[in-house]
Amino acid sequence: MKKILIIEDDEKIAFALCVRLKACGYATWIAGDGIAGLGLALRINPDLILLDISLPAGSGFSLIQQFNQLNETRETPIILATASKEASLRERALELGAVGLLRKPYEADQLLGVVRFALENWERSDPATFLSSERDPQNGQTRPRKVLIVEDDVNVARALSIRMKSAGYETNIANDALAGVRCAVQCKPDLVVLDISLPAGDGFTVAERIQSHIPTPTRIIFLTASKRPDFRQRAETLGASGFFEKPYEADALLDAVREALGAN
Numbered sequence: 001m002k003k004i005l006i007i008e009d010d011e012k013i014a015f016a017l018c019v020r021l022k023a024c025g026y027a028t029w030i031a032g033d034g035i036a037g038l039g040l041a042l043r044i045n046p047d048l049i050l051l052d053i054s055l056p057a058g059s060g061f062s063l064i065q066q067f068n069q070l071n072e073t074r075e076t077p078i079i080l081a082t083a084s085k086e087a088s089l090r091e092r093a094l095e096l097g098a099v100g101l102l103r104k105p106y107e108a109d110q111l112l113g114v115v116r117f118a119l120e121n122w123e124r125s126d127p128a129t130f131l132s133s134e135r136d137p138q139n140g141q142t143r144p145r146k147v148l149i150v151e152d153d154v155n156v157a158r159a160l161s162i163r164m165k166s167a168g169y170e171t172n173i174a175n176d177a178l179a180g181v182r183c184a185v186q187c188k189p190d191l192v193v194l195d196i197s198l199p200a201g202d203g204f205t206v207a208e209r210i211q212s213h214i215p216t217p218t219r220i221i222f223l224t225a226s227k228r229p230d231f232r233q234r235a236e237t238l239g240a241s242g243f244f245e246k247p248y249e250a251d252a253l254l255d256a257v258r259e260a261l262g263a264n
Contacts, residue, residue: 001027002119005046007037007063008081009055017050020108021115034058038066041073048118049073050111053082053089064096077118081106090168100168145261146170148189150180150206151223152198160193163250164257177201184210189218191241191260193253196224196231207238219260221253 004026008014011032018028029044031037033056041049049067053060060080067073080093083104093101099118102111147169151157154175161171172187174180176199184192184206192210196203207220221242222235235243241260244253 001025002047003027003029003044004048004050004115005029005031005037005041005044006050007031007034007055007060008050008052009033010052016108017111020112024112026115032056034060034063037063041067041076042070045072046076048115049076049078050115051078051080053080053084061092061096064098068097079111079114079118094168145191146172146187146189147257148172148174148180148184148187148192150174150177150183150192150198150203151195152176153195159250160253163254167254167258169257175199177203177206180206181209181213184218185213188214191219191221191257193221193223193257196222196226196235204234204238211238221256221260223248 002025004021006014006017006021006028008017008030009032014030014032018030021028029040029046031040035057037049037051037055051060051064055063060082064078064080067076067078077099078097079100079102080098081102081104082089085103090101100114102114145168147164149157149160149164149171151160151173152175157173157175161173164171172183172189174183178200180192180194180198192207194203194206198206203222203224207222210218210220217239219241220238221244222231222240223244223246224231225246227245232243242253242256244256
């Protein structure tokens, strides 16, 4: 039986979490502040910690730093929760090695999806496992949204991947047109960031083949170093979710990704 420590100062939320997790077969403990949470963690050696960021007697961020320094808890996956909408909290959570960050109010099924993933698949050394709170429309489980980056410049592709992962997305990279189509068919991404100029074909052809091989429409954001006005027109004809001319602002591209994935 996996042991889960809940560190949450709201008694109603903590009790509801406890009941839900016990119903799924987990053993649970509750601490209402950072000091009690640290003591319980050292005593029970939990398999997972659910940690609210706003706590009496220390913040969740200071507590996770202490957990990272202790032999008993440094390898324990930690899920952070917060009612704040501050965007920088996700990057802070990632820096501290958290599994993910859940925004309150969250649904119980979302939490359980993150818990299952953390207990079965999480690897501290791989930032790609940092979880967003997006819902998988196929089965209702929580999973990271998948972004496929099709870009022949290896450095640009890697930089984009790091940026997307830090924002909570799962990424795949393809460096030519053929690999882009193949990867899209295999991983079925929620969104494709697609360079127009590629080896073994062009981005427009890749977009057409992706849409013809995947039964549900795929959101695509086009990138190009060209200033040709017909490129933008053709991208719009193909239903582009975004179009960026290089050099572009990384934050603007990330905002476009969020906006596209937030659409129905």
